[in-house]
Amino acid sequence: MDLIPQVRLARSEGGSVELxxxxxxxxxxxxxxAARWIRGVLAPATGVDFLEAGTGGGGGAGNGDGVTVRLAVDAGLGPxxxxxxxxxxxxxxxxxxAAGVFWGVQTMRQLMAPAAFRRAPAPGAGPWTLPVCAVEDRPRFGWRGFMLDVARHFMPKDGVLRHLDLMAAHKLNVLHLHLTDDQGWRPEITRYPRLTEVGAWRExxxxxxxESPLWDERPHGGYYTQDDLREIVAYAAARHITVVPEIDIPGHSQAAIAAYPELGNTDVVDTAALPVLPEWGINPNVLAPTEAVLRFYENVLTELLDVFPGTFVHIGGDECPKEQWRASPTAQARIAELGVAxxxxxxxxxxRHFDRWLADRGRRLIGWDEILEGGLAExxxxxSWQGYAGGIAAARAGHDVVMCPQSQVYLDWRQAEGPDEPVPIAHARTLEDVYRFEPVPAELTAAEAEHVIGTQANVWTEVLDSPRAVDYAVYPRLAALAEVAWSALPPPAERDWPDFEARMRTHYARLDALGVEYRPPGGPHPWQRRPGVPGRPLDGPPTIV
Known part of the structure; x- marks a missing residue:
């Protein structure tokens, strides 16, 4: 049946049924x-009319050659x-x-010909058949995620909606949307209009x-209105996907400081002279640790909580250099006032402040593993991105963990060695490498492992400056991550890579029908290369901790 992600139980009875x-x-x-999705997506793709029962035509006795498609909820099956x-x-x-019914419908679509993944039937497409079969399935993890960085290179709304469709096709259910960084602020905040008037644009x-000497001298930017974001959230919810917004605090904040200089450490830096950052890397310009800055971000989050109804809010917390705080009398006085070391x-x-603030509003804070430094909020x-160590420490302390170690599932990392990979980053992480990724470290006890609530792949867009470049980096590797997150796979060394590779041959045809410009198994097409743009090769094997 060539299903991806692999199902737990599938039995083929032989023969087929024509719709x-x-x-x-x-x-x-x-x-x-699920019924709305069938009528809105599968029906236009196939040209099959899915008529409501009792309206005549199609399926059942006296209704011609069509079939009856029955959708139902049976709570006994589990979430x-x-x-x-x-x-x-x-x-x-x-x-x-409802989500289970929807995932079942996604499997039904995969049981059809790959052309069912188009938006309209090509001439001669069909007849549309399904194999006579029985499938029973359930996910391994409740958090099956994809992190999309729209701060470094802005992706217009329609592009985000397209990725939600691709996620749904792979039974992924969490879109982690990286909305702010040094290089751009993307969500509209009505109370602070300069965040998008200034912070959404770099020169x-x-x-x-x-290390590259090359520059694109065109201004770059863009932002989402709150109505845009509500549309994204609603579109995701219709596909049983939760959107988790990320607003970076206290590092990765120069775009916000460029818009409102008082947010920075004004006693050590002329923050009024800081632009939205035009380059990449860890940046020393971080938020000032003052009550005024806390109130500012409370107001930002208040507006975003009205837009994003999900439980989790990501506040970053990573890569926050402390040099300005060490030099800042204001920061040092704050350390003394709070009684911290x-x-x-x-x-x-x-x-901890934002952990309590979010908890008081029925939400939960999630952050990168640097939030472990100095003690983790309750x-x-x-x-866990720097490896497994942060996730292991958090799980052992009773905190929930989403495993996304950079050495395993950072999809901006190169996909092969050799000169043809565009803007190569770090070490090669092939489709097979991602397929053999295991989110639950063997060091954890069974009770500790229960705190690994899921996994996700992350794509950072510093060098991914177009939708085509994102497609190339993400696919087909996200299909492998989807199987890791959903399916009950054996330990990595025992996984059946030839079987997955064989199923992918059919799945590539589905991606073609969806218009995904993935990396071909044999290497990039000529137009997918970026000759002359240097990356950052690293010597030796990666460090995995």
Whole structure:
């Protein structure tokens, strides 16, 4: 059946069922979102009319050659689980909840020809058939994520919506949207209009990494209105995807400081002279640890909580150099006032403040693993990116963890050695490497492992300056991460790579139908290369901790 992600149980009975020109759709309570998706996406792609039961035409006795597609919720299956059965005249999909029904429908689409992934049927497409089969499936993790960085290179709204469609096709359910950084501020905040009037735009952009001598002298930027973001959230919710916004605090904040210089450490830096940063790398210009800055970001988050209804809010917390705080009388006085030991303790106090602030509003803070420095806030969860060590420490301390170590699932890292990879970063991480990634460290006990709530792949866009470049970096490797996150796979060394590689041959045709400009197995097309733009090769094997 060439399903990706791999299902837990699939039994082929032999033979096939043809949908016909029309099919009858019977929709039980709780399955309405899956029915809307069928009518809004699958019907236009195939040209099959999915008619509501009782309206005539399609499926059942006296309704021609079509079939009846029955969608229902069966809570006994469990969250996001589903059962799919295809036999003569009927397709039955039952989910443990609305999401489970939706994932079952995604499997139904994969059981059809790859052309079902187009937006309209090509001439001669069809007839549309499904194999007679039975499938039972459920996800391994509740957090199956993809982090998209729209701060470094802005992605217009339609591009984000497209990635949500691609995520749904792979049964991924968390879009971590990296909205702010030194190089750009992307969400509209009505109380602070300069965040987008000034902070959303930079005058020029480094081409390649920091060592590169090349510049793009065109201004770059863009932002999402709050209505844009509400649309993204609603579009995601219709696909049972939660959007987790990231607003960086206290590092990676120069775009905000460029818009409102009083946010910076004005007693040691002329913050009024700081632009939105046009290059990449760890940046010393960080937020001042004052009560005024806390109030500013409380007001920012207040508006965003109204836009993003999900439980988690990501506050960054990574790569915050402390030099300005060490030199700042204001920061040193703040350390004394709070009674913390040092600058790490000061950052921890800031994180704890927002942890309590979010908890008071029914939300949860999540941050990169540097939030462990100086002590972790009580209710915080950790995105473990520097390796496994931060996630292990957090899980052992009883904190929830999303595993996303850079050495395994940073999709901006190069996909092969050799001169043709565009703007090569770090070490090669192939499709097979991602397929063999294991999110739960063997060092954890069974009880500690329960705190690994999921995994995600991250794509940073410093050198990914177009949708085509993002496609190349992300796919097909995100398909492998989707299988790692969803499927009950054996330990990495025992995984059946030849089987996954064989299933991918069919999946490449689906990606082609979806218009994804993925990296071909044999290497980049000529137009996917970036000759003359240097990357940053690293010597020796990666350090995995």
């Amino acid at each position: 016909g020109d029309t099919a009858r759709l019977e929709v039980g309570a709780g399955a309405e979102s 996001e689980a589903y059962r799919l059965g295809v036999e003569a005249g009927t397709v039955e999909i039952a989910g443990g909840d 020029r952009t480094k081409v390649g990494l920091r 040092d600058e790490d303790g000061l950052q921890s106090a800031l994180i 209710g915080a969860a950790v995105s």
